[in-house]
Structures are given as structure tokens and as C-alpha cells.
Amino acid sequence: MNSSRAGKESRRGFLRTYVFSTNHKVVGIQYFFLSLFAVVVGMTLSWIMRIHLAWGAGGISGFQNLFGLNAPGGVLTPEYYLSLLTLHGTIMIFFVLTTAPQNAFGSYFLPLQIGAEETAFPVLNMLSFWTTLIALGVLLSTLFVSDGPPISGWTAYPPLSAVGRDAGPGLAAGQNLWIISLGIFCIGAMMSALNFIVTFIDMRCQGMSLMRVPLTCWAWFITAILILLSFAVLLAAAILLLLDRNAGTSFFVPANLLVSGKIDPHAGGSPLLWQHLFWFFGHPEVYIAILPGFGIVSHLITCFSRKPILGYRVILGCMLAIGFLSFVVWGHHMFVSGMSPFSGFLFSIPTIIISLPSTIVTLLWLGTLWGGRLHFSTAMMFCLGFISTFITGGLSGVLLAHPAIDSYLHATYFVVGHFHMVMGVSAIFGIFAATYFWFPKMFGRLMSERLGAIHFGLTFVGVYCIFLPMHVLGMEGSPRRYAMLTDDFLQSTVGMHRFITIAALATGAVQLVFLFNLFWSMFKGKRAGANPWNATSLEWSIDSPAPFMSFHGELPVVCCGPYEYGDGTEERDFVMQSNSVGSGDQ
Amino acid sequence: MGKFFSAIVAVIALASAGLFLSRHWMPSPTARHAPILDSQLHWTLVDAGVIFLIAQFVLAAFVWKFRALPDRKTRSFPVGVRIAIIIAVVFIGIELFSAATLGRRAWASMYDGSASNSLQVEAMGQQFAYYFRYAGADGKFGPVHTDKINASIGNYFGLDRANDDASKDDVVSAELVLPENRPIDLFLTAQDVIHSFYVRELRVQQDMVPGMRIPVHFTPTKAGRYEVVCTQLCGLGHYRMRAYVRIVPETEFENWMRAHSR
Ligand code: HEM
Ligand SMILES: [Cu+2]
Ligand SMILES: [Cu+2]
Numbered sequence A: 001m002n003s004s005r006a007g008k009e010s011r012r013g014f015l016r017t018y019v020f021s022t023n024h025k026v027v028g029i030q031y032f033f034l035s036l037f038a039v040v041v042g043m044t045l046s047w048i049m050r051i052h053l054a055w056g057a058g059g060i061s062g063f064q065n066l067f068g069l070n071a072p073g074g075v076l077t078p079e080y081y082l083s084l085l086t087l088h089g090t091i092m093i094f095f096v097l098t099t100a101p102q103n104a105f106g107s108y109f110l111p112l113q114i115g116a117e118e119t120a121f122p123v124l125n126m127l128s129f130w131t132t133l134i135a136l137g138v139l140l141s142t143l144f145v146s147d148g149p150p151i152s153g154w155t156a157y158p159p160l161s162a163v164g165r166d167a168g169p170g171l172a173a174g175q176n177l178w179i180i181s182l183g184i185f186c187i188g189a190m191m192s193a194l195n196f197i198v199t200f201i202d203m204r205c206q207g208m209s210l211m212r213v214p215l216t217c218w219a220w221f222i223t224a225i226l227i228l229l230s231f232a233v234l235l236a237a238a239i240l241l242l243l244d245r246n247a248g249t250s251f252f253v254p255a256n257l258l259v260s261g262k263i264d265p266h267a268g269g270s271p272l273l274w275q276h277l278f279w280f281f282g283h284p285e286v287y288i289a290i291l292p293g294f295g296i297v298s299h300l301i302t303c304f305s306r307k308p309i310l311g312y313r314v315i316l317g318c319m320l321a322i323g324f325l326s327f328v329v330w331g332h333h334m335f336v337s338g339m340s341p342f343s344g345f346l347f348s349i350p351t352i353i354i355s356l357p358s359t360i361v362t363l364l365w366l367g368t369l370w371g372g373r374l375h376f377s378t379a380m381m382f383c384l385g386f387i388s389t390f391i392t393g394g395l396s397g398v399l400l401a402h403p404a405i406d407s408y409l410h411a412t413y414f415v416v417g418h419f420h421m422v423m424g425v426s427a428i429f430g431i432f433a434a435t436y437f438w439f440p441k442m443f444g445r446l447m448s449e450r451l452g453a454i455h456f457g458l459t460f461v462g463v464y465c466i467f468l469p470m471h472v473l474g475m476e477g478s479p480r481r482y483a484m485l486t487d488d489f490l491q492s493t494v495g496m497h498r499f500i501t502i503a504a505l506a507t508g509a510v511q512l513v514f515l516f517n518l519f520w521s522m523f524k525g526k527r528a529g530a531n532p533w534n535a536t537s538l539e540w541s542i543d544s545p546a547p548f549m550s551f552h553g554e555l556p557v558v559c560c561g562p563y564e565y566g567d568g569t570e571e572r573d574f575v576m577q578s579n580s581v582g583s584g585d586q
Numbered sequence B: 001m002g003k004f005f006s007a008i009v010a011v012i013a014l015a016s017a018g019l020f021l022s023r024h025w026m027p028s029p030t031a032r033h034a035p036i037l038d039s040q041l042h043w044t045l046v047d048a049g050v051i052f053l054i055a056q057f058v059l060a061a062f063v064w065k066f067r068a069l070p071d072r073k074t075r076s077f078p079v080g081v082r083i084a085i086i087i088a089v090v091f092i093g094i095e096l097f098s099a100a101t102l103g104r105r106a107w108a109s110m111y112d113g114s115a116s117n118s119l120q121v122e123a124m125g126q127q128f129a130y131y132f133r134y135a136g137a138d139g140k141f142g143p144v145h146t147d148k149i150n151a152s153i154g155n156y157f158g159l160d161r162a163n164d165d166a167s168k169d170d171v172v173s174a175e176l177v178l179p180e181n182r183p184i185d186l187f188l189t190a191q192d193v194i195h196s197f198y199v200r201e202l203r204v205q206q207d208m209v210p211g212m213r214i215p216v217h218f219t220p221t222k223a224g225r226y227e228v229v230c231t232q233l234c235g236l237g238h239y240r241m242r243a244y245v246r247i248v249p250e251t252e253f254e255n256w257m258r259a260h261s262r
Helices: A002-011 A013-019 A024-058 A063-070 A078-113 A122-144 A173-202 A215-246 A271-305 A312-325 A341-369 A378-400 A403-409 A413-443 A449-476 A494-524 B002-021 B034-065 B080-109 B250-260
Strands: B119-126 B129-134 B171-173 B176-179 B184-190 B195-199 B204-208 B214-218 B224-229 B242-248
Touching: A024 A078, A024 A122, A024 A413, A024 A494, A078 A122, A078 A173, A078 A215, A078 A271, A078 A413, A122 A173, A173 A215, A215 A271, A215 A312, A271 A312, A271 A341, A271 A378, A271 A413, A312 A341, A312 B080, A341 A378, A341 A403, A341 B034, A341 B080, A378 A403, A378 A413, A378 A449, A378 B002, A378 B034, A403 B034, A403 B080, A403 B204, A413 A449, A413 A494, A449 A494, A449 B002, B002 B034, B034 B080, B119 B176, B119 B195, B119 B204, B129 B242, B171 B250, B176 B250, B184 B195, B184 B204, B204 B214, B242 B250
Parallel strands: B119 B184, B176 B242
Antiparallel strands: B119 B129, B129 B171, B184 B214, B195 B204, B195 B224, B224 B242
């Protein structure tokens, strides 16, 4: 019966089964490799920027050969630097931090963990991946247009991003393509979010009541709601910006601009309108990047502490509160934008309040570790690293939440240090933890724990060496997004910048260990059993790698909550959510 | 691996605290509101720093202590979730309290409105330079005519001195010269894209937005020459967009003004 459905699936041929596949596991893996490709590109761009900042002033032999006219005499032109910066930010925020934790692991494991054979809308799932891939292609195509990628940063503030070539290189075709890429990305993200929401609500198997759903699934569900609501606004804003540029409207551009000696034809728009729309998306976006990490860390540390999570309902409530509050704090990105200072004060209050649920969750994680029997697998190490870096990044956020303090630190390296600590490190650590944890289920083999330990240890030290000094650069008053360190003051910071660059290159090199481990283990790793971590959730009740038809049509019946650890014997100190499914486990 | 992690976390926590304490990183303040801002920053940093150290050490200690030993049974956290909520509420309560007191005062001190004897100056940003103008004896800024802006003859603001009375005595300069100890009302605007006005020593950072005229108020307290830099991405020359603010004694300012008036 069910095997005939599986048979039909495989008779569809290679292309429909593994390429244009509607299978949520294939889509998840496709998203995983898309993010992996994107993060490699994004990191390479950051190395070029870092090398240039540290040693670029005198010219770097090799840069001229690599970048030709973009690096005359081996010195990157400022516009090329800003192009790299824009691409780096856009790729990392959208194509890594939005896709990997949510779409890659969510597509793969949300249905498995709630005991569903598929997502609610498999075709939508497939389309969302291909839409996202097209968006990435359009973004990278800006490297090949004559004028290069845009130079307006990932925030693309108009009028710079709206008035075209007169304002600078890359702002003609490159900027148009950037906006189009973002628009396409929004559509893909919303399709998948819709799918996640419906899947979560409708497809839970028998016995999977809401309070038995693993926190990972709750996190993906809440994140999906944030995506649906915030990307809709970004899409609208992107369309308006595209119209301003190409159809003569003036949503964001005021009258009487004189750009490169030419009077700009626009009249009547407001540059701050874009900032409001952008950050109405942008702040939820930072939680879109981190909330799946909350789910992953909660889920994994219970497994590797061998005891139930402390405060399941409280963590859930905190994630819901964060999701809600993330929509009312966007103005903290605009304290010095020219917005009324009263609004600034008003926005600082919910910004401080949003750190309440984050603090509670962090403390509950610590409480979960207390009294546990900790197993230091690589996945666990990355969770512990997540907690440490999230504490650091969260506390620097508390400083920035005060408008007066922010008015000194805004747009300095302090902010760069802050958001890299949370997004560039915590969120990425969540992705690493998830990769080491679920790799056996996805590929049927275990990753090398020894290489994993090396990867974690060096990365953990490395990221602190990179991002902590940035905070003191900001305290000194170093502005961000500078292509070169020219004046006396900035010259005095070159030493610190060199230290950061060396740390960044070393930490980057360590990621080769990860890449090697990933691909080597895929083919040569130790074969994994159904449940190598003695975990409880449903995905561990089926074979590794997960078969094409996860449950062979026989949906599991759930008998208990997701974190039943610690009772019973040494060998079997946990209760699986379902003991009934035939395959796997036994 | 657990002990190793704990040790690294402890070292990192101490090294981070050491880095912040190793020097006074901020340039010394030269505006009347700056000490209030500095003290808020200082206390928040102390507060965040203490919490940072405690939290990292607790993490390190738990990881050190609770590794899986064969004879160990798991134990649940004795006071449950209540203690976590209480700690968080207290911590955030302190932050809210400091925001509502010290923070509000620091923020308000930057917007306390113009004083009767304040000097009115306008600053305009353009790719990639700043220009400043003073209203002159009549206390009025002449209207801007965008079509008359012409850098080659020094008409950066597009003044029509022949026809606009208010423009006749406006003083235009590429350097910002300000008298010591007198309140300044600085009106920020921009000609093409968004720029920003950041003087570290004055503790002033404010975007300059085309189509808007944004006031900032401060009272310089120490003579000297400080850098004005742009912190808002404004195009390829963003990194080299800067000007200087020169703060001088009142009499020297009067002389400078006289020499530059027409
Ligand atoms: C713990 C609570 C947090 C607080 C109180 C906080 C506060 C802030 C504030 C006030 C700013 C604006 C600084 C400025 O532009 O001058 C900011 C910037 C930023 N934050 Fe956070 N933050 C927190 C957590 C996070 C998290 C969890 C993430 C991401 C996962 C994040 C990512 C960012 C990013 C990307 C920016 C910079 C955006 C830009 O200007 O390009 N923050 N944060
Ligand atoms: Cu934000
Ligand atoms: Cu600039």
C-alpha cells in the first residue's frame, strides 16, 4: 500500500525525485547546501575586506591580478570595497542566517519531529527553494554588470539607493538587481513560512499535543510567523524603491536634491519612511536569525545533559514574547536618524524589555545544565558556545538600547561587534550545533568528533579575538563602513585592525576543518544507528539516513513530551516520544 | 572537553574585562552634556560588565562540575524556574530604572532646546564635504536656491545675495568655528544623500538627512580642534568625508566672525 506510493515517487525519475523534488528532506538538504555555498562566498568577501583594511594602504601584490581595475596598484577602490561590503551583508543576513536555521533544518526536521509524512504544501516547499536560488543568482549577477554591485550596504538607505548612477558607482543596474533579488527572496521566504505555519498547525500526528511539541518546532513556527509578517513589509518597501528608481515616483526622495551637480527630478518623498519600513522588517529579521537557534540550543542541551528542560512553558512563552516584542522595537536602529527624540525614548523601553525574555531563557539554559550529566559532543560544545556568545552580544545590546549611549556608539565598530557577536557567532553556532547533531540523520553517518572538537575550540577562541576588539574600537569612536583608514586617528587603530584580520583569517582557515569533516564524513564517516545520541524526538525513531518516505505511511503515535530524560537505567535513561513505530530504534 | 571549555570561558571573560579596563578608551569630553552621557555609559558598562563576568563564570562552573560521571544521577534545579525569572526581572528592572533616570536625563540634555544667547549655525553635508554657515547680524539664514549652488564660486548653499536680504550677511565656511562656553544650535541638513555629523569629543552624532533640518544643541567647553566625521554610508567617499571643528575663546570667535563677514 504505502510502499506503492514510495514506488511511484521513485518512478518519477531522478530529476523529479532529487532535483525538482517536493520531498521536504530533499528540499532541506538543498537549502543546506545553498547556505553552505553562500557562507563560503560571504566569508571570502569578508577576508578580502579584512586584508585590505589591515594592509591595503600600501597595495597588496595579488589583489591587482585578482581584481584588475577594481584594485589599481593592489589597492581596492573605495567603491569596490563598498560593493564587497554590501554583498557580504546581504548574503550573510538573507542567504545564510535566514535560510540555514529556518529553511534547511526546518524543512527537514519540522515534519519529522511532529510526525508528519510531508509538509502541508510540498509544491510550495519546492518552489520556495528554487525561488531563493534564483534570488541568490540575481544577487551574484551584480558582480558581472559593468558597474558592479551596489555600494549602499545591506540597509540600502535612500536617497543613496534611489537616485541612480549620479550618487555613485554600482547604483544603476547593480542596485536595481539588488532590489529585485531581495523582492524574489521575500516571495520565497513567505511561501516557505506559510507552509511551515500550516504544517505545524495541521499536520501534527496523533498524541502530539501542543505541549508535547519539541521547542525546535515551536521556534520554527514562531519564526515562520515573523517571516510572513516582516518580509511582506520588506517586499512592499522594495517595490516602492524600485518604482522610485524606475517609474518616477517619489516615496523616499525629497525635493531639491543636488546630486553630482544635477538637480534630481524627485519631489515630496521621505528618506525616513524607508528606514521605518526597513527596520520594521529588519528587527524581526535579527530574531528570525536567532530564534531557531533558541530552539536548537534548548533541544540539544537537554539531550546532552540527560535531564528534562527547565521551564518548557516559560521558554515557549519567552519565545512568543520575543516574537511579539520584536515588532515594536525597530526604532532603536533610528535613534540618531532625525526621528523625534520622544520616539527615541519610547522605543528604548520595549528594547530593554525585550531583553527580559532573552535573559530568562539564558538563565533557564544554565539551570538545565545544573545537575545534569553533561556529554561534550561537538554539537553540545557549539550550544555552550552559543550561550557564552549570546550573553556577550546580549549585554552589548543592552548598552545600545539606551538612546544617549547609542548616540555615541551608533554606526561605530561597537555596533559591528555587537551584531556580529549575536548574528555572526551565536546564530552560526546554532547552525553548527544543528549540523553536527542532525548530520547522522541526514546522511546516515557520524561526523568525526575529534575534528569537531578541534573545529569548535579554535573557532570559539577565534571569534572572541575577532569581535571583542571591535567593541573598543567603537568606544574610541571608529566609524563603520570605512573603506580605508586615512587620518591620524584611524591610523592609530591600524594595529588593532591587523590583529582582527589575523584572527579572522585564522578562524576562517579553521572552517576548512569543518568543510573537510562534512564532506569526508558524508562518504567515510562511521555509520550511524537510528538514534546515536539517545534522543527522544520522533526523527530518531526512524532509520538513518531518514528514508524517502519517513514513516512509510504509518504515522507515529506520541505518548509523552519531548524531554523525558534522566529516568531509568544507565543504558536507557530516556523515553522516546513514540515507542510504536516499527522501523529504526529497536 | 568540558574542563577545557570552562577554562577558555574563564580566560576569555577575564581578558575581555581586562581589555575594557586596560585604558580609558573614550576621548576626553568637551561639551557640557558630555559628562552626563559619559557617566551613564560608564555605569551601564560597569553593570553589564559585572553581569557578563558572573554569567560567564556560572556557565564555566556548571560545565566544569556537571560532566557525566558514571555514578552521577541527574538532579533538577532546586528552586525551579522562579529564580531565573526573579534574576531577570531584577536585572531588567535596574536597566529600566537607569533608562528612566540617568538615561532620560542624558538623552534630554542633548535636546534641551535653544538658550536665549545661543549661536545659530547651519551645517550641510554633501558628497563628500561639509559646509557651515552662520546667520550673521540679522540672525536670519537666507533661503537656499538649489539651482544657484555652485561650488566653483564658493556658493555652497545656493544663496542669492543680490535679491535675498537675509542672505546678505550670511557667513559661509568649510571649517566650523565655535566659541567656548556658549550654547550652540546646530541645524543639520544635506544636499544629496544622508550623511552624518559625528564629533567624538563633543559626544554628538546625528544623521544629516536631505529634506530635513535637524537641530542639535550642545555647549563646547574646551578649546581645541576636533574632527567631524561622517558615519552614515554616503557613497564611495564616505571614508574620507570629514571637516574640523575649532573651538576658540569668545573674543577670538568674534574676530574670526568679523574677518569672514562681508
Ligand atoms: C538582547 C537583546 C538585544 C538588544 C537590547 C539589542 C539592541 C540593539 C540596538 C539598540 C541596536 C542598534 C544600534 C545602532 O544601530 O546604533 C542593535 C543593532 C543590531 N542588532 Fe541587536 N540587540 C539585541 C539582540 C540582537 C540579536 C539577538 C541579534 C541577531 C541575531 C541582533 C542583531 C543586530 C544587528 C544585525 C544590528 C545592526 C544592524 C545595522 O545597523 O546594520 N541584536 N541591537
Ligand atoms: Cu533591532
Ligand atoms: Cu558618509
